[in-house]
Amino acid sequence: MEFKNKLENFIYGEALADGIKTSIAIVIPPIVAGYFGELYTGVTMSLGAVLAHMTDTPGPFKERRNFLWLSVLFIFIISFLTKTINHLEYVLGLFLIVIVFCSNMLAVWGQRASALGMVIMMSMVMNMNDLRDDLSALQIASYITAGAIWYSIFSLAISTFRPYRMAQQNLADTMIHVSEYIRIKASMFDKDSNYDDIIKKLIDEHVIINEKQSLVRELVFSNKRLVKDQTPIGRSIVFIYSDLIDIFENITATQYDYKKIREEYGDTKAMRKIYNMMNKLAHELKMIAYHINSNKKPKSPTFDFEVELKKIDDAIKELYDEGKKPIVLTKIYINIKQVIYKIDFIHKFFYDDSFSEKKKNPLDHAQNFQPTVNYSPYKMRDHFNIKSSIFRHALRATIVMLAGYAITFIVPTSYHSYWILMTTVVILKPGFSVTKKRNYQRLKGTISGGIIGLLIVLFIHDQGIRFTLMLFFMLLAYTFIRQRYSVGTFYLTAYVLIAFSFYSKIDTITIIEERFMDTIIGGFMAFISCYLIFPTWEKNNMNEYIQKALIADYEFIFLVFKRLADNEVSTTDYKIARKDLFIAMANINSVFQRVISEPKDKQKNADELNSFTIFNQSFVSYSVGLVKIIKKNNSVILTSEHIRLITKILQLLLQNINMYGNYKTENLLKTIIFDEHPVTMEEMTTDDLKNDAELIKNLLEYLYEIVSDFSKVGQVFVENNSKDTESKIEEKKITV
Structure with a gap:
């Protein structure tokens, strides 16, 4: 029964639905065009569908619609320009610099804008070849754009009918x-x-x-x-x-x-x-x-x-x-x-x-709770400095892609040399840990998928069976590529190799040799660049994330204490604070996961961050524990001991916030109105009141202990950062 439910869950799940939708959108153009003897035209249209799919990630319909049509526009412009200057090697190189840098800078406007940047880069990279030299630049750009338009209409229509x-x-x-x-x-x-x-x-x-x-x-x-x-x-x-x-x-x-x-x-x-x-x-x-x-x-x-x-x-x-x-x-x-x-x-x-x-x-x-994204151009301007991780990544990606472009003139088997650039684009991410993980996943998927694809092409000669297997691998590739990248890459490599066997003039072994070599080169360049070229290490962002987590802790616990003192707190304010609390906690947890994936010599303050992560998890749990008491009783009776602990917790939290950088803590200062004459524990009239009062006291004591632990961790951070600063000053003196 459990297996049946899991199978049904997979069949009806979003991953498979996305895989089916994308596969249909990709495979229909070649089938229709092939019927009229224009298989290459259909394959070119499929490329447009693949590109448009990159921006079509789950999210609000309006956002998906706007970015899909933006991607269609850029796909046409970039494809046309790339094909037009394809024979002008130096001009193409300069164009690559501009496109890669600008595309990566789009990340300042969020994940979906970053996906649009990926579409723009891939539109250029996948047109940096002479595979269709019999067609004009306008024809190729039009076919690719037609495929993107087809995918956009198809995807949006499904969402309209199934909102x-x-x-x-x-x-x-x-x-x-x-x-x-x-x-x-x-x-x-x-x-x-x-x-x-x-x-x-x-x-x-x-x-x-x-x-x-x-x-x-x-x-x-x-x-x-x-x-x-x-x-x-x-x-x-x-x-x-x-x-x-x-x-x-x-x-x-x-x-x-x-x-x-x-x-x-x-x-x-x-x-x-x-x-x-x-x-x-x-x-x-x-x-x-x-x-x-x-x-x-x-x-x-x-x-x-x-x-x-x-x-x-x-x-x-x-x-x-x-x-x-x-x-x-x-x-x-x-x-x-x-x-x-x-x-x-x-x-x-x-x-x-x-x-x-x-x-x-x-x-x-x-x-x-409606998400808002600031698309102001000033946001881009604010990131034009070397301290910005997005700016540093854009510079890094530009340098690596330019180097990759130069290598395409050197690699002996370079019929599909754009695969080097394509591999670099896909693997190279802003953080070292993500690039490292993606590199391993792609290499693993490419090798295993290449072996399976090669065996199918060599030993299965029936075109019908081979085509069926290609469709099956395509479906699974687009089902898993977003959730489990290595699995998706496995099926994608196998499906691409089988697809090439239908219309490519080059034998499959040569293609797999190219794909493997290009994956190794592109992956190595992406990986080593994160270490050498404007590297961005998580240790540089720790203070910011910890401070944001502490601010979210303060905002939430303040509302809890306010409600505990029987002051009015709106449901909306509470839910917004709870949302921000959980997001901040998840962010700090995510930072720690990335830190421990970095080289050992770059894991500065990793132990302290681990301690903070655990303390923060406990702080949130105990804070929500107080909320449960309030919800059960509607109102509780606070003693002078409770009030003393509440005051100490809030004061110490404010001190902790300022440990990680200057912050206007007066923005957080608000008022809680306590009873003028709080009762003592002995004055409680019933056992239930005494039990709740004791439980509240215990929770407040736990919270104070945790906030004290925050302070100890913060002091270590400050000391380590001071030592690091002093050592850098000494290095400069020695150099001089």
């Missing part, structure tokens, strides 16, 4: 990763599991979840049809996404010290029951995700969660009967009940059209 499908698919994908996060978190209740490994896995998974949530947020809140839609499918996507965020918040929340819980209750039945329950919750969410992806209504819950909750409740009561006071396990039990409550809501959305969750409609503050 919710992309949101559904990405919502399901996000839910699957949240379920995986819950499964990992469940290991906290297994005393034999490695605590440090769990934390690392949670951090890695959180990076992925943040990327998925950001995409779904764009798709949901930027889709005007979805925002205004009152149909069951439209409402369900919006509310399920909102509930999924709440579920993730519940699971992220920590109100206790897990190490201490494992020591005290590791061998108890209650811990085993909680562990089993969380795994079942993860399984249930995954099942719902599979059904959302396949556009089906999920069946009733796989498990009877009321019975499962009763088992946990009974196990906790047994501990009370034994004279223990497992208050933290009771809190965990309540937290799990809230997750089940949300899952129950998600089920009801599928079966009751009139059902309405009793909470504020997420779309009431949709305008606050």
